[in-house]
Amino acid sequence: MTARPSANDAHESTSSEAGADPAATEHGADVVQEVPSPGEATVAVTENDAAPVEEAAGRPAVQVEAAQPPLAPVTASQTLPSESPKPWWQRAWAVLGAVVGIVGAVTGVISIVPLLVRDVTTPDSLAVTAESADAELAPVFAVPIGADWSDFPTSSGACSQEQQAWLDDVGTRLTERFMVSVGNRASEGATLSLKDFRGQGETASTSSEAVAVVCDRGGTGGSSMRAARVDPASGRTAVYAQADPSLPDNPLVFNLAPGESGDFALLVQSSADFTGDLVFTVSVGSESWTAVLPVDGGVSVPGLAAQRFTISEGGLACVGTEPCDPHEVLQDLMLASGKV
Known part of the structure; x- marks a missing residue:
């Protein structure tokens, strides 16, 4: 039969982990943070891309790289700057150009009509x-x-x-x-x-x-x-x-x-x-x-x-x-x- 750890053994193991050597942390050792969740594997997050370590309970730890921070969403207040209105003389020239174009087209039609309906001898x-x-x-x-x-x-x-x-x-x-x-x-x-x-x-x-x-x-x-x-x-x-x-x-x-x-x-x-x-x-x-x-x-x-x-x-x-x-x-x- 497989021997089951007693309550005292578990307490000692926890105590020994809590009392880890602080000098190891100071020298760049990885800090492992366990998230005990029933039915899930413990996830180990490393800062220096170190190799995964094993959980004290004997289950393998899954290594996940640090995620990039998401882009800040664009809020309604962040709008593009509005186009400034054109000066009045530019608008006036645009209107004048349109009028000249229309008058020119009408004048051209009026000039062509007599050529098409000339009453010459036939x-x-x-x-x-x-x-x-x-x-x-x-x-x-x-x-x-x-x-x-x-x-x-x-x-x-x-x-x-x-x-x-x-x-x-x-x-x-x-x-x-x-x-x-x-x-x-x-x-x-x-x-x-x-x-x-x-x-x-x-x-x-x-x-x-x-x-x-x-x-x-x-x-x-x-x-x-x-x-x-x-x-x-x-x-x-x-x-x-x-x-x-x-x-x-x-x-x-x-x-x-x-x-x-x-x-x-x-x-x-x-x-x-x-x-x-x-x-x-x-x-x-x-x-x-x-x-x-x-x-x-x-x-x-x-x-x-x-x-x-x-x-x-x-x-x-x-x-x-x-x-x-x-x-x-x-x-x-x-x-x-x-x-x-």
Whole structure:
């Protein structure tokens, strides 16, 4: 059997430890402090990292190095120093810089907008209308050359109501004169050039078989407005005829600067039966295209003889400076068409 220490032995052992030599401590010996706790090992704390020693009771001692002291916690009172406010002139310069930036952006937008919406001359800038402009007191009729001219009534002077009624019954009233209005709706840019007014359509192959008769009831000779003349069946362009036949005709050309507009009279007299449109060429710089003159219902005119008649001194008379006999002219036209 293992002998158990008696109470006296334990007392002596404790006494001997309490009475340890103080000189040992003075010479650097380790001081061991026992923490008797039931069921736990005794922990030995050394100051000089010495080796562990054994507990008097015979249990091994655990050596633990001295722990580093924890960092002091940051308290609420330990705050970072607050940033001092900027001087007033720095804030003023910042505001001024922002305002200048906004104004510059707005000014840039305002400067760009006019460039994007500039109203320069384009094909859509052209404005054109065409309306009938025949004189009410001087209507024109196309009368077949083979009509019974012996039945044509006479009057005391200008074209009478009886004569106009005969022309209405035997012939066909014509729309020859048009008032054309053109304009350039652009506010800037190039000039619109209008030229080469001509016919575009179907033309009969037979010669004219009618003659034009002007029923001038006012005795004024019809409209005095100068007009450019176009023969849609010939393929030639419109011209202004000169009073002197020895001079060349002037072509009809109309130029329109931005914002400009104007009017001109166009006389349509065809040498053969024609059905189609009146067209013209529009140019802007190096670009050109064909436009249609907006005539209601298009153009449908009979072919007419070059010589025209009017009513003078109660009967038929030739139009023009050269004297002629209307009955002889009719006879020649009938011979040319094979009617005789």
